[in-house]
Amino acid sequence: MLSTRCLSRATPRVPLPPQFTRNLTRHSRPLPRARARAAPHPYTQRFVRSVVTVTILVGTGATWQWLNGNKVLGEVYAEEPPPTPSEEQTLKFEQQRRQALSEEDNRSIISSQHVQVQKSWENPGVYAWGSNSGRVVAPDSQETYIKTPRRIPFFDNVLLRDIKLDRNFGAAIDERGDLLQWGAAFSNDTTQPTKTLQGKNLTSLAISRDRIIALSKSGDVYSLPVSQEEQLTGPKPPATSSWIPFWGSPSNNISYRIRTPQNLSRGEKVTSISSGLEHALMLTSAGRVFSFASGSQDYPRKGQLGIPGLTWESRPAGAFDAPHEILTLRGFPIQHIATGDYHSLVSDSSGRAFSFGDNSSGQLGFEFDADALHIDAPSLLPTQRLYAGSAQQAAVTNVFAGGNTSFLTIEAAKPNPTAPATRTNRVQADTWAFGFGLTGQLGTGRWTHTQSTPVKVPTFSGLFEYDEHNNSVIPIRLAYMSIGTTHAAAVLDNVASVAVSPTTGKRGNALTPNDTNWGRDIVFWGNNEFYQLGTGKRSNAPTPTYINPLDQKAEDERAASVLGSGSGNSVKAKREREMHRFQITPKQRVRVPALGRSVDMEQKVECGRGVTAVYSAV
Template identity: 60%
Template sequence: MMNPRYSTRAILRLYQSATVREVRSFNTRVAASPYATRRQQHFTRSILLVAGVGSLATTLQWLIDDKIFEEVHAEEPVTPAEIKFEPARKKPSSKEENRDIISSQHLQVKKSWENPGIYAWGSNSGRVVAPESSESFIKTPRRLSFFDGLLLRDLKLDRKFGAAITDKGDLMQWGTEFSPECKRPVVTLKGKNLESLAVSRDRIIALSKDGKTYSVPVSQSEQEEGPKPLEETWIPFWKSRSSISYRRLQPKGLGWGEKVSNIAGGLEHVLLLTSKGRLFSAASGSEDFPNKGQLGIPGLTWTTRPQGPYDMCHEISTLRGFNIKHISAGDYHSLAADSEGRVFSFGDNSHGQLGLDFNPDFAIIDVPSLIPIQNLYAGTDQVPRVTGIAAGGKNSYFTVDATKIAGREDDTASTRSLGKVTADTWSCGQGIWGSLGNGRWTHVQGIPTKIPALSGLFEYDERTKKSVPIRLSRISVGATHASAVMGNVTSVHASERGTENDINWGADILFFGNNEFYQLGTGKRNNVSHPTYIQPLDFQAERQAREREEHRFQLTPRKKVNINGRSVSMEQRVECGRGVTAVYSGV
């Protein structure tokens, strides 16, 4: 064992504190000690061991580095990627071909003129959107081949039946509710010069150009088996039986030259607006009499109705003198707007669809009530005026022009904005499916809520050289979804006299709400609470012209064009029904 006098710790302390002479003396004593030889041998072995380990590590490191070096230098040098340039596009042979390439909107407008007809999508449980197909859903727009090349005056769709008015004024029907065996549209009511339609749960209300209103059963068997009224013929004082059963809805007490000019209907009722601004209502179904106040007649029920036909017309006397200009109807509620921009609502308010606060004790309001639209702009120095209304299912929509006026604290600089008009869109009712369009999923919305995507929009008009508000030209409302057609600046005047970059473009259209049956046309099934665009109807034509580029669908505005050798004024229109949607060529 090592002498404690010369332990490692003692040696270290000595070296740290001793002088040079003392260290040399200590080394001499250690060398002369009996343990010196042994310590020297141990030290020599340690040196050799360390040297051996170092040599081995150096050798291994050399071998590893050499291997890596060999591997690195054994690889082929990386070849630079070849730069590929996009092949030059085919040079257009004409101005029109160049327009098709550079503009999706121009191509869509052109195709709508060349191939008028109907595109439909959504639920096909009643063989309405695809009569010859057994598919349950049509996920994206598909053409109804029967209507290729045809123009329509109006179109209304339900999941179980469809109804359309041809450009000659005849009624066409199809769907399983019309006939389980029917696989193509059939002309039913002829020679009445029909102009517009409204549909209830089991009947079709048709308005002719001369103001006559017809109530036609949806079922083909009822049309054949029901009572058929006498009709005037071309022979004086001679009448004959109609080919199908129908009823006439005739408001009483119309003035000289006054006639029914517009109709709108729900599941059980119909509104009839006259050319003098008077409003009538009537039952429009065969199964249930309206009992939710949607007729606008206080206390009117099945038991209290006056003597006469169950579907007799009743004048809404509360609105007499207001000069009603617009009407619309949901499933069980009604809207009416007058020439001054005031809106009245009546009927079912269980989800706030009347634009009034929901009260469980008064869920039904059978008297037309004024909606306080001005409260929506309290404190904004804007004066609102309703320009349009729409209703469907359990929802209502209002388009408003809000005009800037001088406020109390406005200075001279702010007077530049006086008279500025902002166009807004408001909604109320049931929003659990996203049909409020405001990005929220609300069960009951009594106070109207603004739709941000459709409000406060402006664009620059090249013709007037000023910024103009973008209004909505139309809102089509189904049972749980809706579409909004923007009133943006459009152009349909491109011709050979213009440049190759002079193009046509149409109106933007957005969809929102329930998508259970793929009725929004997005190709997906998720509900949408924000208004959204969809792909063009004729997507194959888009791919051929622009390969993989994506564009949005636009509606073609009204234009006089040549169709099948005759000049007609036509436009594209959208129709949202109960779980189905269609776009058709209208005259």
């Protein structure tokens, strides 16, 4: 017999002719008895004959099906016939995790973070992602975007002191202190990083729109063009003397300028540099701040130099990029400096913060004023007002900036009158953001065009953790932030464990098979137009978010090895992979097998203009 489903498909509903429908409507009232016995309407006869015909066809089909062993030709059934017992699959269950082969293997099984830390020590290098239009994140590839972290083969087993990236050029300082450059803006004919400024023992970098600012260990500041052609054809510095005859510096063939301030006191030197698109700041060991024009296309004109009244027309005689001390900051021992595209922030040892430059998006922390878009003198930020009514005393601990956004890290605590003057109640560590946030780069979970009043970033504010080593609850601070033009990353200073190895115990205690390494939490947020967040997707993220481990292929292999083979493991492996996240390795002295020696190294993150990198730093 045909099933109900088959019968319904074999007997389609026959629509009534419109004339018959109108006839029914016209005679909807009861007819007189004499008329009710009259001959049926012609359309009624046709409908009855149609129903009888269809019924006969269905009956014939059912009989044919029964005579042929319930086999149906064509597409009568909507689903496959039930399988025979011999075709039924045997149920398979997820296999248990495989047995560990050693204590170290057991740590790898129970902790993805342990594997990440170990691999960062065993395979130092650079992971990069984002825009590849200038062949920066993947110099040997013509791909437009690198959607997830990918290693740059040139830097395999290479340790760096610093790295800075733009969509069109990249710059790095190797372990010896030499400058490496690559990218389309450097040279269209060069596909690998090339040494340029050498023999200066460089320690850190900053980049403007078209120049590179480099700081040496001795405190000298160098400014050189990004373009290789300009380096080779531009004016060369005077030849440096050497006690070895006929031995000159290889950098004498490179065009560069020395921008070290001339009026430093005895023993004073530049300790930190930071650059925007057109300006740069220099911080000295005495807490003084100098500024100068770091680009060659446009002279800073939005007050970001911090010198009231300084313009291209009013600049003093001499080089256009001569350093100028920001005299307004004298008497405030500055500890930290930061620069955005066209604005600057500084903070001193007493917990005060100052800002100056462009305020068109509220990135200085002051109310937007259409008649005064720029502030050319350092102005004190009213940070204590952020804690009004809480009886907490606030102190700025650091400043960060990039693009048109700014960030402050503040520690606040209530004074304890019953304790000594040097003691307070529990310290609360907060992060505040202000400026342009239309693509989520403020990290507050909102899409804000202009945020002139600092707003707290919930992800990094009011966090605490228990420190087992000190048996106390401590605030979770930020280790540092890296702010790109429209996206950012933050590394939390949470308690990490990087002392577990087969030969040494954990914090001096006996080593157990369940002791594992883990690093610091790192999150990304903001604009993702060029896949610079590393999520593999293009959607912006207004809230700080984790990404997958850098070496996803190795993570997949680890998960497959841990789970073994068998049905259902792919689903379980995916579920386990989603539980893991990238954790960045803090500084630790380790032996690097590829280098054959022990070094103090860590992983660092760098956000640039539409690009991001994580590198092994010394």
